Amino acid sequence: MPDDVIHQGPEEFDPGKELPDGFNQVLMKEFFYSSMEEIEPCMSEIMKMLTLNGYMSDESHIMPIRLCLDEALVNAVKHGNKNDESKRVHITIYGSTTSWAIRIEDEGEGFTVKDLPDYDAEETLLMESGRGVLLIREFMDEVYYYDRGNRVLMIKHVNKE
């Protein structure tokens, strides 16, 4: 998929470092066991935390960002960990004055960006899933899939108020 937002990262930021470049704060670090039931409570916590830190001042973005995160978490549980409740989904949220980022890691086999369908093609118009990637492409500013594709880092630039 030709794209300027979604990238296959060559490798993750130095694993010895706690923070990706440009970020100075870990806002949240948590994991949950792969169950669809866990997604909604986790999502609420993430949104609350982003709002408290002033990253959601543009209210028109709350709904789409929520959907992007929902899609990424559902992907981790369903496609990554294949609903295996013994496997975990790890979430870390990073902050800086101009951006926030979320890193989501599952314990599954991963995928490559090349496997994503061509969303501009007519055939994908009637797909019943996978639309989250379109939202992610629209509302996130940078997206990197790392390692074997089981880790994603999504970055959003904002004007904190």
Place this chain on the structure above:
Amino acid sequence: MAVLATEKYKDVVIAYFQESSILDERNIRSLADELTDIVDRNLKIDLLLNFETVEYLSSAVLGKLIALQKKVTKEKGRLKLCAIKPNIMEVFTVTRLDKVLEIHKTQDAAMAAFAKKGFFRR
């Protein structure tokens, strides 16, 4: 509690969402079951989904709407949506659902569109 409340008006089944958020797995499964049930019980249904109360939905709901559209079309019915809030409309546009689903600004506009029956209908 059911996710949808329905009424029939001028041969159109109008379904209203009872909750402002359709996010969790249970809610979404219930929505899908209720929609299937409505379509199965009405031959060649004219179905209008009124979104006026909806403020949040998850990406899984988008898929359910596509599935519903396919099912209604297959059974020779018609599906329209109306009264979608601007921020949700943006989601529909970005995901290109607006190209697949017929969306009207108001319930009246949707009802008027239903009233224009096609030449081969009924």
